[in-house]
Amino acid sequence: MSSPNVTQKPAQTSSPLSRRAFCGLLIAGALAGAESSRAAQGGTSLAVRAEILYPVSGASIKNGVVLIRDGIIVAVGPDIPIPSGTQVVLTKAAMPGMVDAHAHYGVLYETEETADAITPDLRIRDGFDPAAPSLRAATRAGVTTFCLMPGNGNALAGQASLFHLGESALLLRDYAAQKISLTAANAQRNPTSRSGLLALVRQAFDSAKRGQAVSSVTQTNLLADFPTSLDERVRALMPLLHGERPVFIHAPTSDDVENALRLFDEYRWKGGLLHAAEGFEVADEIRRRNLPVILGPLRYSDTDRMLANAAKLAKAGVKLAFCSDAPLSSPAGLRLSAALAVKYGLSPADALRALTLSPAEMMGIGDRVGSLTVGKQADLITFSGDPLDLTSRVETVVSTGKIVFKAGPR
Amino acid sequence: MTRLSALLLVLTLFIGSVAHAQQSPLALTGAKVYPVSGPPLEHATVLIVDGRIKAVGANVTIPADARRVDLRGAVLIPGLVEARSALFLTDTNLAGAGAPDQDVLDAADLFDKEAGKILAQGVTTLYFSPGNRGSVGGVGAVVKLHSPTAGSGEMWAEPLKTRAALNLTLGLSANGRSTSLERLNSYEALRGLFRGAEQYQKAFTRYEADLQAYEKQQKQTPPKATTGAPPVGTAPPAGGPPAAAVPQKPVKPRSVPAQEVLVTALRREIPVRIEAHRPDDILNALRLADEFKLRLILESATESAGLAGEIARHHAAVVWGPMLPDGAPRLETIHATPETVALLARAGVPLALSTNSRSGLASRFLRENAALAIGYGLTPAQALKAITLGAAETLGVADRVGSIQAGKDADIVVLSGEPFSPAAQVRRVFVNGSEVYTAK
Numbered sequence: 001m002s003s004p005n006v007t008q009k010p011a012q013t014s015s016p017l018s019r020r021a022f023c024g025l026l027i028a029g030a031l032a033g034a035e036s037s038r039a040a041q042g043g044t045s046l047a048v049r050a051e052i053l054y055p056v057s058g059a060s061i062k063n064g065v066v067l068i069r070d071g072i073i074v075a076v077g078p079d080i081p082i083p084s085g086t087q088v089v090l091t092k093a094a095m096p097g098m099v100d101a102h103a104h105y106g107v108l109y110e111t112e113e114t115a116d117a118i119t120p121d122l123r124i125r126d127g128f129d130p131a132a133p134s135l136r137a138a139t140r141a142g143v144t145t146f147c148l149m150p151g152n153g154n155a156l157a158g159q160a161s162l163f164h165l166g167e168s169a170l171l172l173r174d175y176a177a178q179k180i181s182l183t184a185a186n187a188q189r190n191p192t193s194r195s196g197l198l199a200l201v202r203q204a205f206d207s208a209k210r211g212q213a214v215s216s217v218t219q220t221n222l223l224a225d226f227p228t229s230l231d232e233r234v235r236a237l238m239p240l241l242h243g244e245r246p247v248f249i250h251a252p253t254s255d256d257v258e259n260a261l262r263l264f265d266e267y268r269w270k271g272g273l274l275h276a277a278e279g280f281e282v283a284d285e286i287r288r289r290n291l292p293v294i295l296g297p298l299r300y301s302d303t304d305r306m307l308a309n310a311a312k313l314a315k316a317g318v319k320l321a322f323c324s325d326a327p328l329s330s331p332a333g334l335r336l337s338a339a340l341a342v343k344y345g346l347s348p349a350d351a352l353r354a355l356t357l358s359p360a361e362m363m364g365i366g367d368r369v370g371s372l373t374v375g376k377q378a379d380l381i382t383f384s385g386d387p388l389d390l391t392s393r394v395e396t397v398v399s400t401g402k403i404v405f406k407a408g409p410r
Numbered sequence: 411m412t413r414l415s416a417l418l419l420v421l422t423l424f425i426g427s428v429a430h431a432q433q434s435p436l437a438l439t440g441a442k443v444y445p446v447s448g449p450p451l452e453h454a455t456v457l458i459v460d461g462r463i464k465a466v467g468a469n470v471t472i473p474a475d476a477r478r479v480d481l482r483g484a485v486l487i488p489g490l491v492e493a494r495s496a497l498f499l500t501d502t503n504l505a506g507a508g509a510p511d512q513d514v515l516d517a518a519d520l521f522d523k524e525a526g527k528i529l530a531q532g533v534t535t536l537y538f539s540p541g542n543r544g545s546v547g548g549v550g551a552v553v554k555l556h557s558p559t560a561g562s563g564e565m566w567a568e569p570l571k572t573r574a575a576l577n578l579t580l581g582l583s584a585n586g587r588s589t590s591l592e593r594l595n596s597y598e599a600l601r602g603l604f605r606g607a608e609q610y611q612k613a614f615t616r617y618e619a620d621l622q623a624y625e626k627q628q629k630q631t632p633p634k635a636t637t638g639a640p641p642v643g644t645a646p647p648a649g650g651p652p653a654a655a656v657p658q659k660p661v662k663p664r665s666v667p668a669q670e671v672l673v674t675a676l677r678r679e680i681p682v683r684i685e686a687h688r689p690d691d692i693l694n695a696l697r698l699a700d701e702f703k704l705r706l707i708l709e710s711a712t713e714s715a716g717l718a719g720e721i722a723r724h725h726a727a728v729v730w731g732p733m734l735p736d737g738a739p740r741l742e743t744i745h746a747t748p749e750t751v752a753l754l755a756r757a758g759v760p761l762a763l764s765t766n767s768r769s770g771l772a773s774r775f776l777r778e779n780a781a782l783a784i785g786y787g788l789t790p791a792q793a794l795k796a797i798t799l800g801a802a803e804t805l806g807v808a809d810r811v812g813s814i815q816a817g818k819d820a821d822i823v824v825l826s827g828e829p830f831s832p833a834a835q836v837r838r839v840f841v842n843g844s845e846v847y848t849a850k
Contacts, residue, residue, distance in 0.1 A: 108744070133745070299736045300779070301769030304527070327744060330734040336782065339832065340775075389832050390781035391790070410787060 045069045046401055047082045048380060050094035054387065056357045057371035066094065068378040071401035076372050089396055089403070095352060095387050096371050097144025097379030097399060098334055101294045101359035102248070102274060102323035104151065105169075105331075106132035111151025112158065117191060117216035118204050120178055121232035122158030124150045130169050134327035139165060141331040142381035143324070144399045145172070145360065145369050152181040152250045152275075155197050155216070156204055159236065160248070162363055164377075166399030176363055177271065178240050181250040182259055190216045198259060205267055208237040246271035246364070248294065254281040261285055272362055274323075277302075280309045283316035292319035292362045295354075297329040298337040304344070310354070311345030320350065321359035339388050348388050435459045436843055437472045438822065440482035444829060446799045447813035456486060458820040461842035466814055484837060487794065487829050488814050489534030489821030490776050491801035493729045493762035494709065497536060497770030498522050498567065510576055510603070511667040512548030514540045515569065520553075524771055525566035529555045530847045531774040532823035532836045535570065535802065535811045540577045542685050542709075545596045546603070547577030549671055550683070552805045554821070557846035570807050575707065576675050578684045580698075581691035582742060597694045604702045607672030613663040620660035681705040681806070683729070687712035687742030696724050707804055710766065712743050715750040718757035727760035727804045730796075733782035736767045752787025755796075762801035763793065781830040794829055 046068040053064025055076055065080040066073060082088060104111050106129040113119050125148055138146065144165050150157035157179040162172040184197060191197040204214040213230035239245040247269040249260040257276050263269070272292040273279060279286060279293050286293060295310055310320055322337040324330065338351040346354075360370025369377050378401040385392035397405035436458040443454040445466055455470040456463060465471075472478065498518040518538065528536075535554050540547030552571040558564030578600055581593040674680050682704045684695040692714055699706035706726040708714070714721060714728070721728065733748050755761055765772040765779050780793040788796070802812025810819050820843035827834030839847035 300732065300765050300772035300775040301736050301767050303771065328738050330746075330748075332748065333734050336734055336778075339778070342832070343778075386832075390778055391784040391830050393785045393787075 044401065045083065045086045046089065046378070046398065046403070047080075047086045048089045048091065048094050048382060048396075048398070049082070050091045050382065052093045052386075053372065054093070054095040054352055055372035056096050056352055057373045064094075066372050066378070066380060068398070068401040071378055073372060073374055073376050073378045076374060089382060089398075091382035091395060092385050093383045093387055093392070094372075094380050095383075096356040097369065097381055097397065098142050098355045099321070099357075099359040099363070099370055100138065100143045100146035100324050100326070100331065100334060101321040101362060102149045103138075103143075103146045103326045103331070104328060105134045105138060105146060105148065105326055106130060107148070108132070108134070108327050112154040114153050114186075114189075115217070117155040117184060117186075117189070117197070117200065118214050118233065119154055119158050120156045120204070120236035122150065123161065123174070124148055124158055125161040125163075125171070125174070128161075128169075132327070134331070135165065135169055138324075138326060138331040139167075139397055139399075139405050140394065141334065142394050142397050142405075143331050143334065144379035144397070145363075145365070147176060147359075147363055149177070149248070150179045153184055153186075154181060155184045155191065155201050156237075157181055157184070162365065164369075164400070166402060166404045172365065173363075175236075175239070175245060177246045177248050178236070179248055179250065179274075180260075180263075182256040183250060183252060194256075194259070198263075201263070202266075204233075205237060205241065208234045209241065240269055241267065243268065243270050246362070248272055248274045250274040252277050254278040257282050257286070261289060261291075264289055264291060272319075277306045277309060279318070280305075280312035280316075283313050283318060286313070287317045292321065292358065294321045294323050294359070294362070295341075296322040296337040297325050297333040298322075298340045299329075299333075302340075307340055307344040310341035310351075314346055314350045319358050319362070320354040321362055322354050323359075335387065336390065339390050342388055351388060435464070435473050435476040436820075437470075437476045437478045438481050438486065438824075438840075439472070439478055440480055441484040441486045441824070443486045443814055444488075444794060445814040446488055446795055447815045453482075454486075456814060456820075456822065458840075458843040461820055461844070463814060463816055463818050463820050465816055481824060483826075485825040485828060485834070486814060487532070487823050487825060488798040488812055489819075489823055489839070489841060490532045490797050491762070491799075491805065491807075491812055492528075492533050492536035492764055492773045492776050492797075493801040493804055494539045494731070494764040494766045495536040495770060495773045496539065496768050497525060497528060497773055498538065499541075499770065508540060508544055508546050508548040509668045510546055510548060510671040512540065512546075513573065514538050514548060514550050515572060518567075520565040520567045521563070522566060522770070525555050526557065526847075527771065528774045529557060529566075529839055529841075530836060530849075531777065532825075532839055533773050533776050534821045534823075534839065534841050535805075535807065536773060537574065537805050538567075539683075542577070542579045542582060545579050545582075545599055547579060549573045549680075550575050550577055552807050554811070554819075554841065555846075556841045556844070570810060571805070573671070573674075573680060574806060575681045575683045576671060577709075578682060580684055580686045580695055581688060582685060582740070593691065597691075597698070600698060601701070604672060604676065604698070604704075607669050607676055608702070610663070610666065610669040611673050611676060617660055617663055621662075624659055675704055676702060678703065678705050681707050681727075683707040683709050685709040687740075689713050689717060691742075692717055692721070696720065696726065699724060699726065710743075711750075711754070712746045713750075715747060715753055718750075718753045718759060721754065722757040722759045727762065728754055729762045729764050729766070729801075729804060730754065730783075731764040731766040731779055732772070733763075733779050733786065736765065736769075736772055748782065748786040751783050755788055755792045760800060760804060761792070761796045762804040763796040764801075777830065781832075784830060790830055 048066045053061040067075040107127045110127045149160040159175045160177040162176040164170045164172050185191050185193050191200050207214050213233040248271050251257045251260040252275050274294045276293050324334050342351050357370035360366040380398045382396040383392040395407045438456040443451045457465040457470050538551045538553050552574045553567040554570045675682050686692045686695045708728045711728045730751050763780050780797045783793050799812035802808040822840040824838040825834045837849045
């Protein structure tokens with residue numbers, strides 16, 4: 001996936017769609033981040049030595065060391081000399097910081113704008129509260145990157161943003177993805193059916209090609225002479241049609257998945273499927289299109305079929321990510337999702353990848369985060385035992401080389 | 411099916427299972443045993459006679475006619491006890507817009523085959539909980555799962571204790587909407603309920619006293635054969651006793667089923683289980699229990715981190731869980747901190763860990779839920795107790811289940827590894843000494 005707007009510095013974004021000033025709160029976050037990276041440039045270094053190290057990009061390493069300088073991983077391996085004077089974290093197990101592929105941190109009750117079903121110009125981060133308690137819970141759980149997504153209540157729901165999470169949330173990419181929900185039909189407003197929803201979504205993209213915007217609140221859904229605000233809608237759709245931004249489609253049931261696959265075929269979007277709990281029924285079709293799937297959160301109340309979904313998709317060769325849906329669920333549920341999927345047949349290696357590198361790749365930042373690899377941002381979690389053993393607890397969370405959470409004594 | 415025939419069926423099944431258990435003794439040998447009532451035992455034998463545990467230990471004499479099962483390398487734990495479950499209940503039946511005498515068993519589909527999946531994960535006893543949507547849920551039951559003969563159409567459950575507790579709810583939001591006034595109302599409604607029950611109870615006490623007085627008087631002054639009692643309304647003869655002294659036979663108050671349930675709670679015969687999340691609601695639950703001297707079990711107690719000592723002082727038990735939300739959160743649960751469970755344990759609060767879901771299927775992850783609790787600070791021993799003996803004590807059935815101890819029902823789970831190891835699989839499950847699940 002191309003990532004033209006990703007640079008080496010965390011707070012940068014250069015998308016033409018995001019030239020607006022950040023909202024004030026985000027500026028504060030960005031400044032805090034800039035400060036911490038300045039501190040990092042002062043030459044701070046940190047080493048993590050784990051009895052078992054899961055780099056995710058490669059095989060696990062016994063007695064592995066991750067050496068960090070200026071927030072960046074500078075060495076990973078079993079025989080890494082630790083320079084004297086380096087702060088060392090000793091631990092049982094360590095893995096990369098988790099990448100939460102679909103979350104609503106800080107936007108608990110405003111996950112979409114339901115006045116209109118077509119809001120591709122809506123930026124969910126405009127309603128983001130950087131002081132939300134769920135962000136602290138995410139840090140404690142080991143989430144260091146997340147994709148802030150709109151909810152499932154709108155057809156063309158809006159723009160997702162990527163954030164890096166440490167002591168504060170730092171915007172990584174403004175327009176990271178577009179969200180489509182195939183379950184947003186609603187008896188109270190247009191569209192009222194699945195087929196109506198699909199027609200409306202197609203209309204929105206087809207009209208955008210002609211420079212026309214679509215709204216669900218007018219009689220015709222077609223606005224010939226659109227006001228400026230609708231102009232934004234057209235502009236929001238163009239990068240999707242050009243394959244410059246991914247589209248993630250909420251498609252929980254197998255018929256939703258089939259509809260989503262048809263849309264991907266028709267419009268040649270990049271992206272993937274969201275919450276495809278019945279994806280296993282059409283796993284080969286998903287694989288054939290090389291589409292990744294974001295799953296979760298898996299719950300105790302899920303049926304056996306749903307819990308075996310991840311293993312079946314992985315077996316078919318589909319790339320997977322787990323998401324928390326937080327704060328609609330707990331960010332700690334990411335690890336529970338992975339553990340439940342393993343109980344139902346997913347390999348532990350695939351499970352760890354689905355928490356880290358795979359979602360990073362889906363979001364186009366696999367070159368920066370998601371694995372313990374030299375040159376990547378130093379985001380990692382240390383555990384009292386195996387990460388997929390639910391009795392293990394998160395002991396330390398490191399974000400950009402800085403310890404941002406440390407568990408208290410037992 | 412009428413309630414009577416259902417009960418008869420339950421009774422038949424129960425007798426049937428007891429009869430079935432009366433076979434040759436069974437000796438489970440060589441396993442590591444977690445009795446929970448005591449420290450773990452290596453290479454121990456569990457001797458089962460007539461569906462009950464006869465002996466546990468390293469030096470148990472095995473009768474010659476005993477059937478031996480070699481379980482070397484395996485780990486035995488008691489059948490798991492789920493302190494709150496929605497198994498056998500449809501979502502509609504969970505509504506619980508109830509009266510105190512609303513019995514959860516009346517809404518149950520005890521033929522639900524999902525029970526088999528839960529049994530296969532080692533959960534053998536569960537509290538079958540009324541809903542929490544209204545402030546009064548009704549009475550719950552403790553049931554034991556067993557495995558009916560395939561295709562027999564038999565039920566999956568056998569009631570161990572009916573009308574086991576009264577379920578109430580304090581300050582729960584409906585669909586994310588909540589006001590402090592509603593909280594106040596729901597607390598006052600519950601107080602009113604128990605005050606009414608006290609009056610009801612007093613009416614009966616008064617009746618009993620009046621009846622005794624009446625009967626005593628009748629004995630002391632046997633009716634004269636000739637005159638009998640003076641006709642009503644006639645003036646007493648001059649110099650005779652006043653009319654008021656002529657005792658009227660007291661009228662027995664009408665029995666009200668809902669009040670009868672509340673009275674059993676007032677008499678502390680059954681506990682009151684109150685679901686409460688916020689600190690103010692938890693404190694209100696403690697106050698309610700104080701005022702009416704109720705045996706209190708707090709359900710959820712989400713924000714009890716600062717109240718652990720207070721809860722312990724009130725001798726209230728807590729049914730805690732799930733460790734992580736198993737559905738969209740309500741206003742009351744968004745501040746949940748899983749570490750709280752360890753604070754409760756440290757304060758000495760009697761603890762049961764539950765998956766506490768609106769879905770019956772969730773109970774199959776009781777062991778995983780307890781594993782999570784260890785990740786948040788419980789010791790493995792505390793976690794195991796909270797899904798076995800601790801839960802059984804909370805449910806009032808610890809005389810029958812919850813530990814591997816002589817005299818208890820032989821409900822035993824055979825694991826391939828340590829109780830909370832992710833690799834440990836359930837190999838076999840025994841209920842009343844009968845093998846009800848065997849891993850393929």
